[in-house]
Amino acid sequence: MKYLRAADTDIDITTLRPVDQHSQAARLRIRISKPEELRFVGNDHWRFALRRAFYRAQADLNAEHGIAKRSIRFASDEVKYRDWSHGTDYVEIALTRPTTDDDIGALLNRVRHHTDERFGIGEWKRHPLTAVGIRSDVHTIFYEVEIDEDHDHVANRLHWWNTQKTVDTRLAVQGGYFAPNSETVNAKDYVDQLWLIRRGHRLHLRMLVRPRPNPYNIVAALLGKPSWFPYAKHPARRLDIFVPVDDRQQDFLHPSCEHCQRRIPVNILDVPHHPRLCPPCQDTQETAHAVTAG
Numbered sequence: 001m002k003y004l005r006a007a008d009t010d011i012d013i014t015t016l017r018p019v020d021q022h023s024q025a026a027r028l029r030i031r032i033s034k035p036e037e038l039r040f041v042g043n044d045h046w047r048f049a050l051r052r053a054f055y056r057a058q059a060d061l062n063a064e065h066g067i068a069k070r071s072i073r074f075a076s077d078e079v080k081y082r083d084w085s086h087g088t089d090y091v092e093i094a095l096t097r098p099t100t101d102d103d104i105g106a107l108l109n110r111v112r113h114h115t116d117e118r119f120g121i122g123e124w125k126r127h128p129l130t131a132v133g134i135r136s137d138v139h140t141i142f143y144e145v146e147i148d149e150d151h152d153h154v155a156n157r158l159h160w161w162n163t164q165k166t167v168d169t170r171l172a173v174q175g176g177y178f179a180p181n182s183e184t185v186n187a188k189d190y191v192d193q194l195w196l197i198r199r200g201h202r203l204h205l206r207m208l209v210r211p212r213p214n215p216y217n218i219v220a221a222l223l224g225k226p227s228w229f230p231y232a233k234h235p236a237r238r239l240d241i242f243v244p245v246d247d248r249q250q251d252f253l254h255p256s257c258e259h260c261q262r263r264i265p266v267n268i269l270d271v272p273h274h275p276r277l278c279p280p281c282q283d284t285q286e287t288a289h290a291v292t293a294g
């Protein structure tokens with residue numbers, strides 16, 4: 001087999017086998033995990049690395065699942081702006097031919113091999129072909145960032161945060177040649193929940209944040225600092241990514257928290273974060289963390 005070049009003139013076209021790289025016969029969503037030491041590596045790199053791993057896996061298996069070339073999307077693409085976090089992410093990828101679940105399992109095993117375990121390839125699920133893309137399904141991102149501040153100071157700021165209607169912060173504006181570099185927004189519009197946990201002598205802020213700001217933007221807004229850069233010295237860990245849930249609809253699959261009655265967030269694979277508790281209540285009720293919620 002060889003590839004065609006524009007300069008190849010005398011080709012017997014009956015010998016050609018066109019390769020379909022665009023049809024989508026199956027769509028998958030896969031839970032992955034990005035390593036901490038590569039937290040500054042952007043998604044464009046990961047997109048190519050993952051595509052290469054899928055091609056190699058397919059060649060190993062002598063299979064013809066076909067990877068739809070431009071179909072690879074990450075849930076964290078929705079952050080757009082210096083997403084220096086590691087940990088849980090989800091990728092969506094389309095296959096050009098119908099494939100059984102067993103074959104997909106075998107393929108992902110080989111992909112795992114070709115990514116040198118750099119991506120923790122986790123659970124996966126088929127996603128309907130007609131449904132919206134993964135980025136549209138990102139509602140909130142669950143982050144954790146270590147901070148160096150004194151506990152009482154942060155607890156006071158959390159209390160202050162809860163009493164404010166607006167907390168001004170500046171966010172970079174993406175794109176547009178003549179667009180301003182940054183604009184002032186209300187940080188609270190992007191934060192669903194924000195709490196502090198203590199592990200030994202170390203303090204971590206945990207938060208459920210809507211896409212656009214990175215977690216350091218929120219730390220800076222909470223602590224009243226103009227720049228988020230100093231907070232980026234500690235790695236931000238992404239613990240999960242959640243889809244929108246309809247608050248009016250009570251159902252068995254999407255339960256409410258037993259402790260605070262909030263809806264328990266549901267991840268990109270449609271699995272609730274916990275069977276009974278929302279993330280901050282889980283920290284309060286089930287873990288040894290000391291929790292300060294402001």
Ligand SMILES: [Zn+2]
Pocket residue numbers: 257258259260261262277278279280281282
């Ligand atoms: Zn709760």
